[in-house]
Amino acid sequence: MSQTKVGVSEVPHRQNDARPALSSKQPAVAAAKPPAGPAATDRDRGKEVIEAIQAIRGGPRVLRLYMEMCARCGTCATQCPVYFGKPEAGYNPVLRSDLIRRLYRRYSTPAGKLLGSLNGDCRLDAGILSEWVESFYSCTGCRRCATFCPMGIDNSVITRKGRGIVDKLGLTPETMKKVVQISLQTGNTDGASPEAFRAAIQFLEEEMREEHGVDIRIPVDVQGADYFYIPPSGDVLVNPEATMGVAKVFHVLGMADRWTMSSKCFDGANYGLFTGNDADMKADNKAYVEEAKRLGSRVMLMGECGHAYRIMKMMMEPQKWWGDLPFKIVNCMEFTAHQIRSGKLQFDKSKNHRPVTYHDPCNFSRSCGITDEPRLILEASCQDFREMYPNRAMNWCCGGGGGLSAMDDIQQFRMEVSGRKKLAQVRETGAKYVATACSNCKRQLGQLMEHYKDEVGVGGVHDMLSRAILINGRAADRTSYE
Numbered sequence: 324m325s326q327t328k329v330g331v332s333e334v335p336h337r338q339n340d341a342r343p344a345l346s347s348k349q350p351a352v353a354a355a356k357p358p359a360g361p362a363a364t365d366r367d368r369g370k371e372v373i374e375a376i377q378a379i380r381g382g383p384r385v386l387r388l389y390m391e392m393c394a395r396c397g398t399c400a401t402q403c404p405v406y407f408g409k410p411e412a413g414y415n416p417v418l419r420s421d422l423i424r425r426l427y428r429r430y431s432t433p434a435g436k437l438l439g440s441l442n443g444d445c446r447l448d449a450g451i452l453s454e455w456v457e458s459f460y461s462c463t464g465c466r467r468c469a470t471f472c473p474m475g476i477d478n479s480v481i482t483r484k485g486r487g488i489v490d491k492l493g494l495t496p497e498t499m500k501k502v503v504q505i506s507l508q509t510g511n512t513d514g515a516s517p518e519a520f521r522a523a524i525q526f527l528e529e530e531m532r533e534e535h536g537v538d539i540r541i542p543v544d545v546q547g548a549d550y551f552y553i554p555p556s557g558d559v560l561v562n563p564e565a566t567m568g569v570a571k572v573f574h575v576l577g578m579a580d581r582w583t584m585s586s587k588c589f590d591g592a593n594y595g596l597f598t599g600n601d602a603d604m605k606a607d608n609k610a611y612v613e614e615a616k617r618l619g620s621r622v623m624l625m626g627e628c629g630h631a632y633r634i635m636k637m638m639m640e641p642q643k644w645w646g647d648l649p650f651k652i653v654n655c656m657e658f659t660a661h662q663i664r665s666g667k668l669q670f671d672k673s674k675n676h677r678p679v680t681y682h683d684p685c686n687f688s689r690s691c692g693i694t695d696e697p698r699l700i701l702e703a704s705c706q707d708f709r710e711m712y713p714n715r716a717m718n719w720c721c722g723g724g725g726g727l728s729a730m731d732d733i734q735q736f737r738m739e740v741s742g743r744k745k746l747a748q749v750r751e752t753g754a755k756y757v758a759t760a761c762s763n764c765k766r767q768l769g770q771l772m773e774h775y776k777d778e779v780g781v782g783g784v785h786d787m788l789s790r791a792i793l794i795n796g797r798a799a800d801r802t803s804y805e
């Protein structure tokens with residue numbers, strides 16, 4: 324792919340958009356709030372930051388390299404959805420990463436120690452830390468910059484380091500803090516009880532009975548079931564069609580008694596990834612691994628949630644956080660795509676006659692390589708599937724990655740800055756429905772369509788399957804899903 328390189332101070336080319344101009348109002352990115360408890364002085368906080376920066380030297384090699392080798396070519400800026408949305412210094416990936424790089428050079432290298440303030444502004448007062456919060460929470464962590472950087476630098480790793488430091492200081496934005504707390508307390512980011520979960524499952528079973536005239540079960544807490552399905556809680560409580568789709572797949576395969584969900588662990592979402600807090604991320608993760616062991620499952624079947632799957636499959640498993648595992652980790656889209664390839668599922672595509680496009684969630688496409696499977700499911704179940712370009716590992720972020728989608732206090736920023744490119748991409752397809760495999764992407768895309776009054780539906784991949792799959796030779800008996 325050809326790309327225009329610009330210097331860090333230059334403005335990248337912006338594509339024309341045939342639609343009315345988007346607002347140019349300043350975004351209101353969440354500002355840091357002082358931590359609860361005894362007030363930490365600037366000096367205390369500064370000391371903590373410097374210690375964290377110095378620790379980079381003893382940490383993963385890759386981060387050390389990112390600290391030392393940026394060529395300052397500006398390519399990352401041209402490929403960043405945030406800088407595309409508002410090409411100004413505060414949103415430039417290099418300058419954001421420099422917030423940490425500068426301190427690393429000053430406090431962790433011999434030359435830095437020798438030259439002191441010649442390394443640039445290394446102050447660490449409350450105002451500067453507030454800028455840190457704003458800056459690290461205006462990166463979606465999408466890793467698109469890393470795909471194009473000639474030196475392979477992944478600015479999202481530096482962003483996560485910055486967020487981790489901010490978190491240690493107690494300055495993580497309140498909305499994010501709350502999501503992590505709720506998840507650690509209740510096992511899910513919605514704070515739903517097992518009773519609420521069971522009621523939601525009962526409702527879904529009734530819906531499926533109405534659609535197909537037969538009982539399609541969603542087993543719960545079944546000891547010894549081979550497959551333990553873990554969706555994002557949104558796919559049970561908010562947009563439950565994906566979970567209905569998965570239930571229908573098991574039903575058609577004659578495997579209704581071989582899978583289960585858990586009334587305690589029904590949300591793969593894990594915001595410790597987004598706040599940069601490894602201890603929180605691992606604590607959240609451990610409960611799910613323990614539950615899989617307790618149930619005696621052979622397969623942990625992850626749902627349509629990119630970051631949940633990434634943590635399980637690309638981080639927890641290879642890094643052996645909890646040793647060797649007695650189960651395999653598979654994504655539900657891989658499972659379903661395999662069944663379609665084997666000819667075991669049939670569809671009535673006319674049930675999805677409107678043009679449908681697919682938004683690749685960054686975590687699935689760039690970080691896990693799951694790109695063919697959702698397309699196979701959509702092409703099998705939709706009459707008019709259209710690609711958006713660029714796609715797969717080159718796709719643009721929805722603008723709500725890195726947990727930003729959950730932050731209502733920065734909605735204007737998400738709509739008018741970070742989501743601009745995605746909006747243009749969706750419009751170019753002419754699609755009337757955007758399918759995506761991530762609750763955060765769904766929320767961001769749904770809000771984008773509403774904000775710009777585009778009449779485009781948003782939902783999951785298994786949602787489309789659920790509408791078209793044949794059960795006893797017939798697709799769902801339903802005409803409206805809106």
Ligand code: SF4
Binds near residue numbers: 398
């Ligand atoms: S991070 Fe990579 S793409 Fe960005 S300026 Fe540095 S070398 Fe260039």
Ligand code: SF4
Binds near residue numbers: 416461482
């Ligand atoms: S991770 Fe995404 S949002 Fe963050 S700097 Fe890179 S391209 Fe921009």
